[in-house]
Amino acid sequence: MSKYNIPADVEDAVLRLVYSKAAQADWLALSDDERTRLYQRWTDDPEIGGRLIGHLDSAANVRPWLKDGPMKEYQRALRGGTKYAKYVSKPAATIEEIIEKTLGGEWEVVPRSKRQKPMRAKARKVGSEDEELHFVVGSSSNFKNLLWPAILDRSNGQTAPWTICVIDAFTSPVTREEKATHEHVARFLGVRVIYFQEM
Numbered sequence: 001m002s003k004y005n006i007p008a009d010v011e012d013a014v015l016r017l018v019y020s021k022a023a024q025a026d027w028l029a030l031s032d033d034e035r036t037r038l039y040q041r042w043t044d045d046p047e048i049g050g051r052l053i054g055h056l057d058s059a060a061n062v063r064p065w066l067k068d069g070p071m072k073e074y075q076r077a078l079r080g081g082t083k084y085a086k087y088v089s090k091p092a093a094t095i096e097e098i099i100e101k102t103l104g105g106e107w108e109v110v111p112r113s114k115r116q117k118p119m120r121a122k123a124r125k126v127g128s129e130d131e132e133l134h135f136v137v138g139s140s141s142n143f144k145n146l147l148w149p150a151i152l153d154r155s156n157g158q159t160a161p162w163t164i165c166v167i168d169a170f171t172s173p174v175t176r177e178e179k180a181t182h183e184h185v186a187r188f189l190g191v192r193v194i195y196f197q198e199m
Contacts, residue, residue, distance in 0.1 A: 008121045014051055018070060018071075022071070052065065081116055099123050102163075102194050110122040118139070121134075133163055136150070136165065137167065140167070155156050161191075162191040
């Protein structure tokens, strides 16, 4: 799983613990400063940093290994989108579930259309071969990246509909001001913005 030679049982145990602690801390709602402090606690924790140090050459490599690997993929792992998903104890809704809840049960993900960075797929009305749309989902803080595939599509002359689905988490709800900005940009680009409320 990494360029370091970490035994699989050590890596599995550490990542289960790190993902559990990240969930308890509400990782996605943390500021950069709060995340930095948490990385330091994990580095100092004998069950995390203590188990990794011998395999990462030094304590100084613990934080970058966590940050650039498993924690970089944390949000996607919550939705089952990466190899780290197996370490998530309470998964978030998948893109299939989000499409069903926001567009309705008559929509499905087109096979082999799912992509990452940002998480997106083509959705098709069940029983139809030509009623499709692009569906991209992510957090409000990542809104500009959610728009990028639609911008590239439009710049290449494509006119297929795009739906940008912003996760409106209970723990960090999207503000009125953010929604107004989203709507303004969506009108400008000719895309639709919707919100998925998640507890």
